[in-house]
Amino acid sequence: MNPSKLEILAYEDTPLGPLCLRRRELLSEPGTFVTEVTLNHEFLMSSYNTDSERAISNRSIEIHGGSNLKALVGGLGLGYTASELLSHENVASVEVVEFLPQVIDWLRNGLVPLSAKLNAAAHLQITAGDVYQRLLNEPRKQFDLIVIDVDHSPSDQLGEEDHEFYTAAGLSRAKSHLREGGILAVWSYAESSSFSEALRSTFERVFVEPIKTINTLVGHAQTDWLFFGGK
Numbered sequence: 238m239n240p241s242k243l244e245i246l247a248y249e250d251t252p253l254g255p256l257c258l259r260r261r262e263l264l265s266e267p268g269t270f271v272t273e274v275t276l277n278h279e280f281l282m283s284s285y286n287t288d289s290e291r292a293i294s295n296r297s298i299e300i301h302g303g304s305n306l307k308a309l310v311g312g313l314g315l316g317y318t319a320s321e322l323l324s325h326e327n328v329a330s331v332e333v334v335e336f337l338p339q340v341i342d343w344l345r346n347g348l349v350p351l352s353a354k355l356n357a358a359a360h361l362q363i364t365a366g367d368v369y370q371r372l373l374n375e376p377r378k379q380f381d382l383i384v385i386d387v388d389h390s391p392s393d394q395l396g397e398e399d400h401e402f403y404t405a406a407g408l409s410r411a412k413s414h415l416r417e418g419g420i421l422a423v424w425s426y427a428e429s430s431s432f433s434e435a436l437r438s439t440f441e442r443v444f445v446e447p448i449k450t451i452n453t454l455v456g457h458a459q460t461d462w463l464f465f466g467g468k
Contacts, residue, residue: 390429
């Protein structure tokens with residue numbers, strides 16, 4: 238790769254390993270620039286294909302069916318999940334809980350593509366913290382939508398230890414943070430029968446939906462999975 242095609246915007250140590258924000262021009266599409274994140278030297282996300290982030294936001298709203306919705310998002314990332322929620326007139330407010338303060342700084346310092354839009358959003362609150370720990374604690378307030386886009390999948394988590402959130406006991410505690418009729422949504426790159434079973438043992442309504450997109454960067458289709466539990 239031509240070094241001039243790649244720019245490192247930030248490189249920082251975190252409790253989860255080295256975190257890198259980079260911007261590069263696609264050799265296959267000259268003039269097209271993408272912003273990417275790697276964590277512990279593994280690819281995490283890109284601004285190039287955000288279909289599944291948008292889909293989990295839109296489907297959460299659609300499944301709920303209500304208005305004046307208050308949403309909680311676990312994981313800021315590049316901001317596409319929160320941005321899609323904020324674009325809907327049925328959503329009154331969005332709070333994002335982000336574990337890594339460096340990611341929040343990227344947004345505040347204008348380093349990610351959606352910085353200007355999100356920094357100007359009046360109904361957006363960004364909180365530094367552990368969304369999983371928050372959902373395991375007693376609720377301080379309740380939400381209509383809780384959207385979790387943190388780990389690769391329920392069985393491939395960013396931390397070294399499996400998190401209680403993905404169990405029936407953890408989901409039951411997370412459910413208490415939802416208003417009646419509320420929706421819990423979880424993004425994953427893979428299907429998980431054990432997580433599906435935990436959802437079905439906890440929630441009255443469960444939807445498991447594949448999202449297929451064509452990843453032109455690698456030349457093949459990819460399938461992400463969206464899990465929804467309705468209270």
